[in-house]
Amino acid sequence: MKSVTFPNGPIKMAGNLHLPKDFSKVRSYVAIVCVHPAGGVKEQTTGLYAAKLADEGMVALAYDAFHLAEQLLTQPLRLIAGSTAGSLWFSQDAFKRAGSSDKSLHIVEGGTHIAMYDTPEYVKQAMAQLVPLYQNAGKSSSASNFVGPLSAHAATNVAKSAASPA
Numbered sequence: 001m002k003s004v005t006f007p008n009g010p011i012k013m014a015g016n017l018h019l020p021k022d023f024s025k026v027r028s029y030v031a032i033v034c035v036h037p038a039g040g041v042k043e044q045t046t047g048l049y050a051a052k053l054a055d056e057g058m059v060a061l062a063y064d065a066f067h068l069a070e071q072l073l074t075q076p077l078r079l080i081a082g083s084t085a086g087s088l089w090f091s092q093d094a095f096k097r098a099g100s101s102d103k104s105l106h107i108v109e110g111g112t113h114i115a116m117y118d119t120p121e122y123v124k125q126a127m128a129q130l131v132p133l134y135q136n137a138g139k140s141s142s143a144s145n146f147v148g149p150l151s152a153h154a155a156t157n158v159a160k161s162a163a164s165p166a
Contacts, residue, residue: 001019002016018047018059030057031060052123070097070099078103079091080105083108085112087113
């Protein structure tokens with residue numbers, strides 16, 4: 001994991017970039033921007049999922065940006081929340097506010113907010129929703145549809161950060 005910063009207009013964004021263990025600057029990778037549902041931070045659920053996606057050979061960026069949900073969540077979107085999580089309403093709110101026409105909210109039955117971080121059965125359910133979606137996106141010619149307004153601009157800056165010495 002590498003801490004990175006990148007501009008989003010006048011705002012300096014902070015993120016954690018998760019790379020596959022065998023990352024090579026000369027290879028191409030599926031790249032995913034993980035955004036928390038609300039009130040969270042990059043070190044919580046999205047950071048865990050970004051690390052798991054990197055374990056699957058993908059590049060994943062987790063960053064803090066809920067205050068920009070309407071503007072940033074315009075790409076295909078998959079939200080995952082626990083059914084008994086006190087924070088479930090955050091995910092439901094993000095789902096309503098997201099500008100994407102291709103979005104879904106997957107509720108993990110019995111999952112609490114904290115259990116979604118590290119309970120293997122809940123993480124497995126979440127990954128079952130995410131991994132195929134992003135693997136298929138990386139294989140299609142429409143993969144660029146998964147890049148939203150922020151990530152299109154930020155991807156170049158994040159890639160530059162990843163390529164520079166740590």
